[in-house]
Amino acid sequence: MAYDQTATEVKPPVLGKGAGVQPTLAARLDAELRDAHPLTILRRAYETFGDKLALVSSFGAESAVLLHLASQVSKDIPVLFLDTGMLFGQTLDYRKQLAAKLGLTDVRDLRPAFADLAVTDPKSDLWRTDTDACCHIRKVLPLDRALGEFDAWTTGRKRFHGGDRLRLAVVEQAEGQIKFNPLANWGKAELEAYVAEHDLPAHPLVAQGFPSVGCWPCTKAVDDPNADVRAGRWAGQDKTECGIHVARAPGVAPTVGEGI
Numbered sequence: 153m154a155y156d157q158t159a160t161e162v163k164p165p166v167l168g169k170g171a172g173v174q175p176t177l178a179a180r181l182d183a184e185l186r187d188a189h190p191l192t193i194l195r196r197a198y199e200t201f202g203d204k205l206a207l208v209s210s211f212g213a214e215s216a217v218l219l220h221l222a223s224q225v226s227k228d229i230p231v232l233f234l235d236t237g238m239l240f241g242q243t244l245d246y247r248k249q250l251a252a253k254l255g256l257t258d259v260r261d262l263r264p265a266f267a268d269l270a271v272t273d274p275k276s277d278l279w280r281t282d283t284d285a286c287c288h289i290r291k292v293l294p295l296d297r298a299l300g301e302f303d304a305w306t307t308g309r310k311r312f313h314g315g316d317r318l319r320l321a322v323v324e325q326a327e328g329q330i331k332f333n334p335l336a337n338w339g340k341a342e343l344e345a346y347v348a349e350h351d352l353p354a355h356p357l358v359a360q361g362f363p364s365v366g367c368w369p370c371t372k373a374v375d376d377p378n379a380d381v382r383a384g385r386w387a388g389q390d391k392t393e394c395g396i397h398v399a400r401a402p403g404v405a406p407t408v409g410e411g412i
C-alpha cells in the first residue's frame with residue numbers, strides 16, 4: 153500500500169493512553185526485556201500495544217530477521233517502509249518479494265510529500281549539497297506523519313553496529329512513544345544463524361559488497377571485510393544517521409543510533 157503524502161505540516165505524535173506514565177513504562181519494559189529473546193520482546197510489545205504498535209523497516213541488508221520474527225507474532229503488524237524515491241531498484245524488488253514470502257499484510261510505502269519535494273528538492277539533487285535536509289524531507293517527515301497513529305514502534309537497530317548504538321536500550325522512550333529494539337543484543341553470528349535456520353532470502357546487493365543498503369546516492373559497496381557494517385553509508389561525510397532516531401522536541405533527550 154502506498155502512502156503518498158501531500159501535507160507539509162507534521163502533526164505531533166498522538167500520545168498513547170499511558171502517555172503521562174510512558175517513561176516509567178519504558179523503563180519497566182526495558183528492565184523486564186533487556187536480556188530476552190527478540191521473539192519474546194516482540195510478543196510483549198504486541199501484547200502491550202496491539203494495533204498501536206508499528207514496525208519500521210528499510211528492507212535492507214539485515215531486515216529479513218526482524219520481519220520474520222514479527223511475522224510470527226502477527227502478520228498484520230503495520231510495517232512502515234520509507235520509500236525515499238532514492239532507493240535502489242533491488243530494494244524495491246526485495247521489499248515485494250520478502251513481504252510476500254513472510255505473508256505480511258500491511259506494509260506501508262511512505263513517500264515524501266509532493267509539496268516538500270517541489271519546494272525543497274525540485275531537481276532531486278539535494279543530496280549533493282545538504283544530506284541532512286534531504287533526509288529530513290524524504291525520511292524524517294514521512295515517518296513522523298505515519299507514526300502519529302501509533303503509540304509504539306519497533307526498529308532493527310543493533311549494538312554491534314557500534315558508535316552511539318553501543319548504548320542502545322532494548323526499550324526506550326522516544327517523544328511520547330515507546331521504541332522497541334528487539335535485536336539490540338544480537339551480533340552478526342546470531343543474525344547469520346537465524347537467517348540460515350529459516351532460509352531467509354538475502355538482499356540482492358549484499359552479494360555485490362553492500363553490507364548495509366540505503367539510498368543509492370549515499371550508499372557504497374565496502375571492500376574491507378573488517379570495516380564497520382555501515383562504512384558504506386554517507387562514506388566520506390561526518391553524517392552517520394538520517395535523523396529519524398534523533399529527538400526533535402525541545403527538552404527531550406536524544407535517542408541513540410541509526411538504522412531501521
Ligand code: SF4
Nearest residue numbers: 283286287290367370
Ligand atoms: S540517504 Fe541520501 S538520498 Fe536518501 S534521503 Fe538521505 S541524503 Fe537523501
